[in-house]
Amino acid sequence: MKTLLITGAAGDVGSHLRRELAGKYDLRLSDIKPIKALAAGETSAPGDIAKMSDMLRVTKGVDAIVHLGGFSVEGPWDMILRANIVGCYNLFEAACRNGVKRVLFASSNHATGFYKREQKIDHRVLPKPDSRYGVSKAFGEQLGSLYADKYGMEVFCMRIGNVTVAPPDKRRLSNWISPRDFARLVSVGIENPNIGFEIVYGVSDNKRSWYDNSNAHRLGYQPQDDAERYAEEVLAREKPGDPRAEMYQGGNFVFAEIGGDPSRAAPQLKSAKPKKPSNRKAPAKPKKPVKPKKKK
Ligand code: 15L
Numbered sequence: 001m002k003t004l005l006i007t008g009a010a011g012d013v014g015s016h017l018r019r020e021l022a023g024k025y026d027l028r029l030s031d032i033k034p035i036k037a038l039a040a041g042e043t044s045a046p047g048d049i050a051k052m053s054d055m056l057r058v059t060k061g062v063d064a065i066v067h068l069g070g071f072s073v074e075g076p077w078d079m080i081l082r083a084n085i086v087g088c089y090n091l092f093e094a095a096c097r098n099g100v101k102r103v104l105f106a107s108s109n110h111a112t113g114f115y116k117r118e119q120k121i122d123h124r125v126l127p128k129p130d131s132r133y134g135v136s137k138a139f140g141e142q143l144g145s146l147y148a149d150k151y152g153m154e155v156f157c158m159r160i161g162n163v164t165v166a167p168p169d170k171r172r173l174s175n176w177i178s179p180r181d182f183a184r185l186v187s188v189g190i191e192n193p194n195i196g197f198e199i200v201y202g203v204s205d206n207k208r209s210w211y212d213n214s215n216a217h218r219l220g221y222q223p224q225d226d227a228e229r230y231a232e233e234v235l236a237r238e239k240p241g242d243p244r245a246e247m248y249q250g251g252n253f254v255f256a257e258i259g260g261d262p263s264r265a266a267p268q269l270k271s272a273k274p275k276k277p278s279n280r281k282a283p284a285k286p287k288k289p290v291k292p293k294k295k296k
Contacts, residue, residue, distance in 0.1 A: 001026050004190065005062040005100075007049060007069030007091065010035050013106070013163045013182070014068050018042065020183030025190075030058045031069070049087030055094035064102035064190045067091050067140075074131040074253055084136035092147045104156045104189040105144050107199070109175050110134035111159055113250020115210070117174070121249075122212040123199040130250030141199060148197035156189035160202030167227045170238045171251045174208040178225040181205075188220045195219070207231075210249050 002025050008014050009029035018027060022039060029035045030045045038044055047054035049069045059065060069091070070084040088105075095103055113130025115121050127138035137159075144155035161175025162168070163182050177185070181204045189195065200216035203209055205223040208231075213221070227234075241251070248254045 002063040002190070003028055003061065005030060005045070005059060005065045007031070007047075007058070007065065007067050008072075008106075009068070011068060011072065013072075013160070016163055016179035017066065017068075017183060017186065020179055021186070024187070028058070028062060049090055050082045052090045052094060055090040056097065059091070059094045059098045059100055061098070062100055064104065065091070065095055065100060066104045066106070066186055066189075068106045070106075070136070071133065074133045077132055080132045080136050084133070085139055088136070088140045088143055092143055092153070096147055096151050096153060101152070102154045102156075102190065102195070103144065103147075104158060104186060105140050106202075107141050107157045107159045108134065108137045109159055109161045109201070109203075110250050110253050111137040111141065113248060113253050115249050116247060117210060117249055119249075120210060120212050123201070123215040130248065130253040134250065134253065145197050154195040155197045156195050157197075157199045158185060158189065158202040159199065163202070166230050167234055170234060170241075171245075171249075173227045173231055173234060174206060174210050175203050175249070176206060176227040177202050177204045177223075181223040181225050184223065185216065185221050188216070192219050 004021070004025040005028045006014055006017060007030045009018065010031035010033040018029065021027060022041060027042045028045050029042055030047045032048045035044045045058040047058045049055060070087050071079050092103065110130050111127045111134050112121055112125060113134050114128035115125070129135040129138050141157045144157055147153040148155045161177050162172040163177050163179060165179065167173050167176040182202060185200065185202055198215060198219065200219065200221065201211040201213045203211055203213060204225040204227060206226055207228040242255070244255045245251045
């Protein structure tokens with residue numbers, strides 16, 4: 001049985017994947033947070049993705065990696081930089097040094113969140129990130145491209161929508177993916193023998209999809225679920241949103257500093273007061289009235 005490393009395994013998506021892939025792979029679970037209740041076929045490999053030594057340790061001897069680790073919504077630049085830029089580099093570099101060829105990178109719909117909702121996009125469009133978080137995902141994809149071309153790694157980038165049991169709102173009727181469809185997509189990424197560098201969308205077979213996911217289908221992905229079965233109840237409770245968010249695929253990420261779900265924002269940001277822009281000129285001091293010179 002293949003050994004699969006899942007980074008960020010303590011998160012929501014990791015927990016869905018553990019359940020769905022149980023018995024199909026030996027799962028090595030890595031996270032900076034403790035992994036609760038290991039099941040049969042699971043081992044824990046704690047690690048901080050921002051530390052190269054940790055990534056060299058956890059990636060040793062695995063057959064494939066699903067890299068979910070990192071900051072998963074918009075956040076302050078120092079956190080995005082540490083977890084999603086440095087962390088992503090460490091993961092690819094450590095995998096490469098340990099001879100692990102196959103990496104499945106959890107990219108996001110926010111790498112292309114500034115496409116309008118009326119547009120249908122495929123895997124060939126240029127990224128249009130809607131946030132620092134989205135930029136970090138576009139970075140991860142390009143890093144994967146580098147490691148594929150330069151070192152022959154096999155990189156499968158999944159622009160994931162929303163992995164939940166049921167779509168929580170109208171936007172997610174278009175980008176939702178059920179946990180079992182996500183596991184199907186991940187299995188394609190692990191098992192397809194012809195992966196060089198690929199970008200696919202991590203979405204179910206949604207009627208309202210914004211994506212032409214033909215690349216995923218070409219590689220063998222056969223989603224079974226469609227968010228449409230939840231549409232009536234989702235739309236009945238939907239309140240009108242901010243028009244800017246309604247216009248773009250990325251929703252609130254296109255304008256909000258702290259992302260689509262403020263309750264998940266970084267602790268510093270929750271209470272942070274808006275800073276004054278640093279490049280603004282200080283207001284000029286009032287000039288002292290010039291005293292007329294006395295005539296000699
Ligand atoms: C993402 O990339 C986030 O990780 C997830 O928490 C959701 O916010 C999702 O996008 C989404 O767009 O629904």
